[in-house]
Amino acid sequence: MSTTQTAVHAEPREEAAHGTRPIAWKFPVTYAALALLSLLVFALFSPAGARTRFQLSTGSDFIAIPVLDLPSRPATWTLGLVLAALAAFAIWRAVQRARTGVWLPVLFGTLFVLAFLVWAGADRNAVIPLVTVLTGALALSVPLIFGAMCGLVGERSGIINIAIEGQLLAGAFLAAVVASVFTSAYAGLFAAPVAGALVAVLLTFFAVKYQVNQIIIGVVLNVLVVGLTSFLFSTVLTQNAELWNARQQLPRLPIPVLSQIPVIGPVLFNQTILVYLMYVIVALLHVFVFKSRWGLRMRAVGEHPKAADTVGINVNRTRVVNTIMAGAIAGLGGAFFTIGQGLAFGKEMSAGQGFIALAAMILGRWNPVGALFAALLFGFSTSIGNVLATIGTPVPSEVLLMLPYIITIFAVAGFVGRVRPPAAEGVPYEK
Template sequence: MSTTTTTTVPASSPAPSPERPTTAARPPIRWRGPVVYGFFGLASLLFFAILPSGGATTTFRLATAKDFFQIEPITVSSTGAALFLSILALMLAGLAAWAAVERRKVGMWLPIVFGVLVVLAFLCWAGADKSAIPLTGLLQGSLFLAVPLVFGALSGVLCERSGIINIAIEGQLLAGAFLAAVVASLTHSAYAGLVAAPIAGALVGLLLVIFSVRYWVNQLIVGVVLNVLVVGVTSYLYSTVLTADSATWNSRTPLPVIEIPLLSQIPVLGPVLFRQTVLVYIMYVVVVVLQIMLFRSRWGLRVRAVGEHPKAADTVGIKVNRTRVRNTLLGGAIAGLGGAFFTVAAGLAFGKEMTGGKGFIALAAMILGRWNPVGALAAALLFGFSDNLQTVLGIVGTPIPSQIMLMTPYVVTIFAVAGLVGRVRPPAAEGIPYEK
């Protein structure tokens, strides 16, 4: 005989109910963004609108001689326009604070619009009773100066997405600039120099990957050493070979500016986007292709898997070290192509250490862009704008001392990375060697 035991639930016992979210489970309020926006909004209001004396005017010039139609210059009250723009910026700061309290995301449009408002307020103050500020030329030059930063940042994205830290971007840019100048001088063809530049960058990438993948040397140390090596080699060859016969080895061979028919004549956008050298058009293609390939293709999925969890990638048959080698070589070639900007694209002869730390700013653009090609492009454009701003305002005759203006790109880099990036997470396996 079997006995069945039955457990009776008391009637007073409450029925199980799903857990309700509590206040403690809500994500914390992030005040970094609102604080940064509020600080710069108040600074804009104080320094560009309240402290300056009224009555001055600022003129902005939008049109160029080749546009379909001419846009008349726009003249505004310096303090009035700066006051209006600063108040709008503070309203956006308030919106960011409200979104933080409500734990809502506001999207990328808010920092972009906020930055535009503050920059325009600054331009209203800096150009008060000075020559007209060429807005179209300012944007056109900003895009052009952002080219090496974009290529350098894309190189970092490719390498670090596969797990290799590429500190050698500065050396790859310098090597690309050197070989582009030499080949262009010898062949009297800027396009030949443009083709040679990626080879130099890939050679530096080859050294990086040999020591990082084959011998497991610390990748940060290897990158720094390679930068010093390239600076030393190019400086020695410049002093001994290039200066001895500059007409043969180091002549100016610029790339021509290519105007896209019809598109280049659109006011404002035409000169900025479609009146550039071939290197800028190559940059458009590379950004689009890498964005699609990294996030919409099987190859990109494998690359990201290698950078995040190489052991899991290896278990499904992905060759981890082979992927890292290929990506590092490709990244080096892209950085070398960006190095051609300093010589053949800019129409300059090679000079010692002419990259001027742009490789490290490209690294900052990569981090600010969160290891994303489009994000890296946006960050590089920000830094390119700050670089070109000092030149344009120097021509206009701004009251800011020239020494302060020379600091602008680097100060913007520090504030952008420290104030806007926040907490970012690089690929999990970045800098960690993998043993088969």
């Protein structure tokens, strides 16, 4: 090879060594815009002399943490300047073409939310109950987390599951009916996954056997479940509510010692068995999806079904079994709407949560832990809106109610970065 050719071939290597890839401006610009918002709105418009108070503990905690009383304007200025410094750091790292760890968005988001709460709660003659906000966030996230886990297992196997909404609603319906008939919330807990699995059976029947477009069949199943449950609600449940739709609630099961830890104890360890099941399912999926033979087979049929078939994996059977199991997980999430909260069944009470669960799955990049945190983000935004609407804030209540849906739009629009679904999802496999 000549000297000229050697130089030509060496050029890309040198450019790669010096890091000439395009600068990623998306996140640094976002950080800068949010820091500017914090300074120009939260800091400048905090009432002079106002104070914001946060309640950090409950009466059952080991240690009674006093109410945190902050001067609103100095606190928002301090937080705004810290956010500006973090934004400047992100810009500097972007110019250097260096990656920042996950600590930066987590820290930035936490401080921005804190600045918002200090500003929103300034001079409101009310205490912001932080434990209540976090407890509400977890509660609102439960059906989203179950739904996201359902979508993750199905799509990792190659089946697009738009029917999560219907599976949640079916789980809520059957849980309420069975719990009412047997006067036992635990009976409803066993029935809920059956309802979700039955919807998944229909999904796999048409998607795998007859190769119907999976998005279309998912939408049809959602409409079917909404129509069927609404019809039964109007004709059966409302005529004899004492028998078919009486309220039953799962009891809370506080874990000794852990439930009395300040802040996190009442949030994480004073829950119903349904929430504890959620912890277990997320942990097991995180291990099994990436570190087990089952997970390897599931990812294989979702990415390269032909190669999986070549080594002896029954692709369609794997997809059917995994999707039905995923439907059972979604059914458990639906149980939260009724027996999880002690409510009777109501028409369309899932209220679009299945679609937000899909967004959480995408935002989490088809990873159990990522989907968990994405669902918690949606639940947290809703909980903040509910609490602030109660104490009164400068933000219109309509805007607060829009928060989770705004986040959903940004998630599915790819704002969080390019996400790649499993290569063979939605593609029927023929041997």
